[in-house]
Amino acid sequence: MMKSTYxxxxxxxxxxxxxxxxxxxxxxxxxxxxxxxxGVVPLVVSFDGTSSTPANGISTYTWSFGTDDPDVHAxxxxxxxxHAGTYTLRLTVRGDDGSTASTSVTVTVKPAVWLTDAKLxxxxxxxxxxxxxxxxxxxxxxxHGITVGEVGGKTWLFVACKxxxxxxxxxxxxxxxxxxxxxxxxxxxxxxxxxQAEMQKQLWHVDGLSRKLYRINPPDLQVYDAYGQSYFxxxxxxxxxxPFLWNPQGLxxxxxxxxxxxxxxxxxxxxMLYKIKxxxxxxxxxxxxxxxxxxxxxxxxxxxSAIDMYEGMLWVIDVDTHAIIEVDPTTxxxxxxxxxxxPGAAPAGLEIQx
Numbered sequence: 001m002m003k004s005t006y007x008x009x010x011x012x013x014x015x016x017x018x019x020x021x022x023x024x025x026x027x028x029x030x031x032x033x034x035x036x037x038x039g040v041v042p043l044v045v046s047f048d049g050t051s052s053t054p055a056n057g058i059s060t061y062t063w064s065f066g067t068d069d070p071d072v073h074a075x076x077x078x079x080x081x082x083h084a085g086t087y088t089l090r091l092t093v094r095g096d097d098g099s100t101a102s103t104s105v106t107v108t109v110k111p112a113v114w115l116t117d118a119k120l121x122x123x124x125x126x127x128x129x130x131x132x133x134x135x136x137x138x139x140x141x142x143x144h145g146i147t148v149g150e151v152g153g154k155t156w157l158f159v160a161c162k163x164x165x166x167x168x169x170x171x172x173x174x175x176x177x178x179x180x181x182x183x184x185x186x187x188x189x190x191x192x193x194x195x196q197a198e199m200q201k202q203l204w205h206v207d208g209l210s211r212k213l214y215r216i217n218p219p220d221l222q223v224y225d226a227y228g229q230s231y232f233x234x235x236x237x238x239x240x241x242x243p244f245l246w247n248p249q250g251l252x253x254x255x256x257x258x259x260x261x262x263x264x265x266x267x268x269x270x271x272m273l274y275k276i277k278x279x280x281x282x283x284x285x286x287x288x289x290x291x292x293x294x295x296x297x298x299x300x301x302x303x304x305s306a307i308d309m310y311e312g313m314l315w316v317i318d319v320d321t322h323a324i325i326e327v328d329p330t331t332x333x334x335x336x337x338x339x340x341x342x343p344g345a346a347p348a349g350l351e352i353q354x
Contacts, residue, residue, distance in 0.1 A: 136177030
């Protein structure tokens with residue numbers, strides 16, 4: 001009787017030790033449930049780590065998003081990716097015993113194409129294949145230039161409208177289409193808009209009637225400077241006696257390291273693309289200088305209405321073919337890539353948000 005009792009106790013003790021050893025070696029397992037992992041900018045990703053195991057044995061959840069934003073310590077939540085790119089969403093869980101486990105998923109954020117239609121008074125949001133994601137009607141007519149900019153830490157659309165001679169620039173919520181501000185536009189024929197996102201943040205605008213470039217403060221649309229053809233003839237020998245600011249068909253801004261960046265201007269009279277260096281003053285109120293650099297490049301598109309630079313390539317709206325065409329800005333050669341099949345009747349403004 002005693003032997004069998006000791007034998008049973010010994011077996012129970014052995015099973016307990018094995019179980020204890022197994023528990024010490026297991027640790028937590030991190031599991032991510034997330035949607036949506038692919039989409040256009042801005043992409044809202046919902047993340048959840050509560051499927052991680054053991055469910056009642058995890059002390060902390062740490063999420064990193066592959067951006068400069070700080071980590072988040074929560075079981076679940078949402079995160080908005082504001083720029084196109086490929087990111088790693090990572091979850092690290094810590095067990096009650098101090099051990100950790102990590103797992104990750106890839107988030108792919110694609111650029112969004114914003115387009116205005118001057119006849120239908122509509123703004124379209126497309127993907128790079130031309131598929132409509134959303135659209136909204138505008139309260140004003142003849143929208144042309146469109147750009148994405150920032151005011152008060154929030155992203156907005158700025159849209160320039162001719163509006164039958166009562167020229168306006170609208171600041172619009174890109175999610176709802178609601179108009180937040182309705183400003184008077186400089187001059188009488190507002191065309192292209194672009195936003196300078198670095199150094200002194202500001203809007204640049206070209207008008208087809210006054211034939212001038214305007215430097216504008218985004219929050220209140222105060223005009224700081226205006227630049228006409230005579231200004232560029234004095235600063236840039238490339239202009240000479242060539243048509244310049246005669247028939248504006250495109251304007252865009254691109255960054256430069258530790259500098260204010262460049263403006264790209266497309267002159268429709270002779271289909272020339274100009275690269276303009278921005279030389280900032282000491283503050284936003286001071287005069288900013290503009291100077292054309294390099295020789296202009298001929299772009300063989302006759303019915304352009306807007307341009308945008310994306311990943312070092314020029315994209316041009318060709319109204320006659322109802323297409324957005326990719327062009328090498330250094331040679332003027334069409335690459336063969338284009339965006340087609342998008343809705344609308346008279347595409348007039350272009351912004352590739354990335």
